[in-house]
Amino acid sequence: MTIAELIDGIPKAELHLHIEGTLEPELMFEIAARNNVTLRFGSVEELRAAYEFDDLQSFLDIYYEGASCLLQERDFYDLTMAYLRRAAADNVVHTEIFFDPQTHTDRGVPFETVLDGICRALEDGEKNLGITSGLILCFLRHLSADAAMATLKQAIPHRDRIVGVGLDSSEAGNPPSKFQAVFDRAREEGFIPVAHAGEEGPPAYIDEALDLLGAVRIDHGVRCDEDPDLVERLRREQVPLTVCPLSNVKLRVFDTMADHNIQSLLAAGLCVTVNSDDPPYFGGYMNDNFHAMATALLLTEADVVRLVRNSFLASFLDEEPMEAYLRQVDEFVAS
Ligand code: ADE
Ligand code: ZN
Numbered sequence: 001m002t003i004a005e006l007i008d009g010i011p012k013a014e015l016h017l018h019i020e021g022t023l024e025p026e027l028m029f030e031i032a033a034r035n036n037v038t039l040r041f042g043s044v045e046e047l048r049a050a051y052e053f054d055d056l057q058s059f060l061d062i063y064y065e066g067a068s069c070l071l072q073e074r075d076f077y078d079l080t081m082a083y084l085r086r087a088a089a090d091n092v093v094h095t096e097i098f099f100d101p102q103t104h105t106d107r108g109v110p111f112e113t114v115l116d117g118i119c120r121a122l123e124d125g126e127k128n129l130g131i132t133s134g135l136i137l138c139f140l141r142h143l144s145a146d147a148a149m150a151t152l153k154q155a156i157p158h159r160d161r162i163v164g165v166g167l168d169s170s171e172a173g174n175p176p177s178k179f180q181a182v183f184d185r186a187r188e189e190g191f192i193p194v195a196h197a198g199e200e201g202p203p204a205y206i207d208e209a210l211d212l213l214g215a216v217r218i219d220h221g222v223r224c225d226e227d228p229d230l231v232e233r234l235r236r237e238q239v240p241l242t243v244c245p246l247s248n249v250k251l252r253v254f255d256t257m258a259d260h261n262i263q264s265l266l267a268a269g270l271c272v273t274v275n276s277d278d279p280p281y282f283g284g285y286m287n288d289n290f291h292a293m294a295t296a297l298l299l300t301e302a303d304v305v306r307l308v309r310n311s312f313l314a315s316f317l318d319e320e321p322m323e324a325y326l327r328q329v330d331e332f333v334a335s
Contacts, residue, residue, distance in 0.1 A: 006304055007290040011328045013094040013311035014087060014275050014286055016219050016242035018138070018168065019076075019118060020067040020100055021278025022083040031078065032069035040065060051281055056200050056251050057170055059281060067103050076117025084125035086279070090287040094315060094325060096134040097122075098166055102143060102151055111154045119161050134163040134316050136194060139182065141167050141174035148182045156189055163316050164192035166219065167209075171201040176208040176215075183213040192216060192316055194242075198223035199253060203230050210239065217242060217314060222253060224270075225261050235269045240314030244277035245289050251282075257296035266303060273311045305333055 001009075025044040032039050041047040047066075053059040070076060080097075087095055097118075104114045115135075122133045137155050139148035155162055165186045167179060176183075176195055183193050195209040199220035206224055209215040210233075221241035224230045234241070243262050247253075254260045266272045274293070279285045284292065290307075293299050312325045 003294055003299070003301055003304065004291065006301055006333075007294060008287055009091060010304065010308050010332050011091050011093045011325065012286060012308045013096075013273075013315050013317075013325070014092050015096045015217070015240075015273055015311060015314060016098075016244055016275035016277055017083070017095060018063075018098045018100065018278050019080055019083060020070070020103060021063055021281060022086075023066050023070075023079055024082065024280045027078065027082055028066050028069055031075050035069055035071045035075070037069045037071070039069065051250075051283075053251055053281075056172075059251055059278070060169060063278065063281065064103060067100075068107065070104060070114075071107075071109055073113050073117040073120075076114050077121045080118045080121030081124065084121060084129055084131055086285050088125075088129040088131055090285055092131065092286050093328070094132045094312070094317060094321075096136060096163070096316060098136050098138045098168065100138050100140060100168065101154070102140045102147065105151070105154070111151075112158075115158055115161060132317070132321065135161060136164040136166045137162050137191075138166040138168040138196075139179060140169040141178065141196075142170040145178055145182055148179055149185065152182055152186055152189075155191075159190055162191065164194055166193075167195040167197075167213070168219070171196060171199055171205065175201070175205055176213050180212045183215075187214055194219060196220055199248075200251075203227035206230060206234075210237075216240075220244065220248070220253075222248060222261055222265070225265065231265075231268060231270070234271075238271045240271040240273060240310065241265065242273050242275050242314070244275045244282070245293050246279075246282040246284050247277035249282075249292075257292050260293070260297065262293065263297045263299065263303065266306060271310050271314055272307060273314050274307050305329070 025047045194217040195215040196219040197205040197209040217240045
């Protein structure tokens with residue numbers, strides 16, 4: 001088996017995926033047309049051509065604009081189903097996806113419309129594609145802590161359908177400490193806390209996410225390598241990092257894939273995983289991320305298997321299904 005065959009065939013979990021960030025231009029135009037929403041871009045080609053980013057904010061501006069076509073339950077269903085089909089094609093067997101309710105409720109779309117559409121697709125994805133899943137509600141950190149608290153209160157009656165809470169959007173200048181009270185309440189209500197930290201923000205935001213928010217997983221976290229004490233802490237505590245290689249290159253966190261630090265973090269003993277973040281915007285889904293790394297960083301087969309095993313170990317799966325998936329990984333590697 002070549003390393004490319006290993007990457008394509010091995011069963012894997014995805015832990016860092018924004019469902020609004022999976023909106024392919026073709027589906028965006030289709031949904032916009034049926035909802036009578038006018039997009040700033042005249043065509044699919046024009047939109048794709050705009051996918052050149054200088055930093056996180058330049059991406060977020062287009063990401064929020066794209067999401068503005070999503071209005072009906074069916075839109076959220078179609079969006080989620082399209083992602084699940086792509087994930088299944090990459091042999092993603094378990095996925096824990098983010099959604100950004102404030103992006104929609106601020107436009108007058110009811111919270112339940114968003115949740116119902118996504119969850120109906122996740123149920124069909126399990127029935128028809130065999131993909132298990134979890135749903136993580138992200139607070140938009142460029143908005144206020146009060147707005148995040150109001151969103152949390154909307155989510156509490158739906159706790160059975162939402163496994164965790166996260167923190168995304170513009171990182172610099174919006175430290176985790178801003179949301180300490182929201183995360184305190186979320187943990188009391190039984191939501192598992194995660195947070196984006198150390199993507200564009202400083203390593204201190206990673207410490208804050210762990211210490212003040214109780215985050216059990218750090219999304220991105222790649223800037224940890226600027227603080228050796230933090231790297232040692234992440235290793236000792238085996239805090240998972242959900243790294244998104246193609247995203248980091250597209251958003252200029254690293255100049256090229258060859259400069260990415262994922263392999264050195266893995267070699268340092270950190271629990272690193274690979275994920276696609278917002279795939280159409282960044283040039284690829286799960287396996288594209290692995291292939292890009294394998295080529296630029298000369299990943300070994302052992303690296304690939306480690307990254308994939310980590311994806312299950314870092315998931316919110318119960319012990320029994322987690323063990324079953326890890327056995328599937330071992331069986332695939334042995335075959
Ligand atoms: N929202 C969608 N993708 C994101 C990312 N990579 N960082 C922060 N917020 C996001
Ligand atoms: Zn992200």
